Amino acid sequence: MKFNGNAWKFGADVDTDAIVPARYLNTSDPKELAKHCMEDSTTPDFMKKMKPGDIIVAEKNFGCGSSREHAPIAIKAAGVSCVIAKSFARIFYRNCFNMGLPIFESAEAVDGIKEGDQIEVDADHGVIRNLTTRKEFKATPVPAFMQELIAAGGLMAYTKKKAGL
């Protein structure tokens, strides 16, 4: 699978309250959550400016803080195709695989991408291309078990099979 979009850059330690503020968590409807995606971040008007397919590119520890799956749900429902970061907070990382938001870890890619650059991500090979600067980067390989989860169609599909449902 390939993703293609423009980069939106964010700093270090973007927390899940910045991705979707808790004041909107009286619903779990993806469309409602998406309306507030990145509202308390350094780009509060992200939803007004982004186009479907665009890519979030962030420094270290993206998604720290609360365990709310509403955060990756909001990003996905907003139309963001994938997130590239230097590193991800643990629960956010796990949530993304469970609910199906593609994420890629690569410090070099983050350093080699500027806001607005056109990015192509080859998810199957873990290759990130900056089409604006014609540079190519390799994402950290996904652990084997996570690949198994993705292949099974996410955690619930995997669980259904295991539980014979």
Next chain:
Amino acid sequence: MMTITEKILAAHCGKKEVVPGELVNARLDLVLANDITAPISIKEYRAAGAKKVFDPERIALIPDHFAPNKDIASAEQCAMLRQFSREHDLSLYFEVGRMGIEHALLPEQGIVVPGDVVIGADSHTCTYGGLGAFSTGVGSTDVAAAMITGEAWFKVPETMKFIYQGKIGKWIGGKDIILRTIGDIGVDGARYRAMEFTGEVIRKLPMAGRLTICNMAIEAGGKNGIIEPDEITEKYVSKRARRKYKFYKSDKKATYADVREYDLTGMEPQIACPHLPENVKPVSELRAINIDQSVVGSCTNGRIEDMREAAKVIRGHKVHPYVRMIVIPATQAIYKQCIKEGLVDVFIDAGAAFSTPTCGPCLGGHMGILAAGERAVATTNRNFVGRMGHPKSEVYLSSPAIAAASAVLGRIGRPEELM
């Protein structure tokens, strides 16, 4: 040679030994979710076509975040938990009037015990490490799967050991110790790792302080926080435990990814400044910071010991005319104990509000939201942008003693300034 975290995980996946990095499928003693996270779990559970949970005695659904229902949408979410609990005959659903903040309630009621493996769709599930359990926060989908299978997969984490020595000052407690630590290693300093807290200071620390320390392990990115159980644990657990429990201890020759030592002698109360829990400063550097609100409560500092500490500081004083002080005991039992000990009188006489248990203001839900430009001192756990209300408001994280003293002073300050 294993750490306590490794031993508990090994025991729950039927192995003699596990090593950091290994993927294990562990049996769960308890699965937890709240009114924010459970609705997604319930939807996923139903979408999978599941009809039966793995064990109706081991799933805790607790409406505590936006409960008592703050608006219609929140009421609908709480109703989902209630309905699901009735359908599946769950014994650990706690209705308003019986409920409390999940991470205070479950240890208090003996529902989590030492040696357990617990997952919860709430990042502060790591609190139970204070009892000597392995517990960690996950997302709603993990909880949905666990409600069906009673199992979850984990990567066995490396462990960082934190050793605290010295003699701590009168108003120093668990909150100051964990803030000092997060200030040192940063909000991702323990990412994916277990944080094991030890040393003479921890060995003397009451259970409330231990729970506070482990509660905030997530604020350093930790997978879990944990403290070896001892006589203090035994005394706390023996009269509450609803299940058999087991004490695990780290082997002397266990392997640690990092060992850090702190001498806490003479350490001042610690405060995390906006907008990250790692922006930690000693209180003396912040005495020019005026405040509009002081909050004492949350899963971090809403226990009876925290109520006593705040009441001790504020007794005989008045809340500053420009400050709103909001005190929220974390459970009904704590609420009742506050009445019994006359603490409610102390707070109300001082001019503070005293509320029924809820997570409320900690995550900007209700019961004390900040306007643009307002500033709070809070005993809660996060001070991210917009955490307690308007994105242009600010939160300073502190101990109950500092929050109480600051409420009287109208600015950040310490109890000694009231004497």
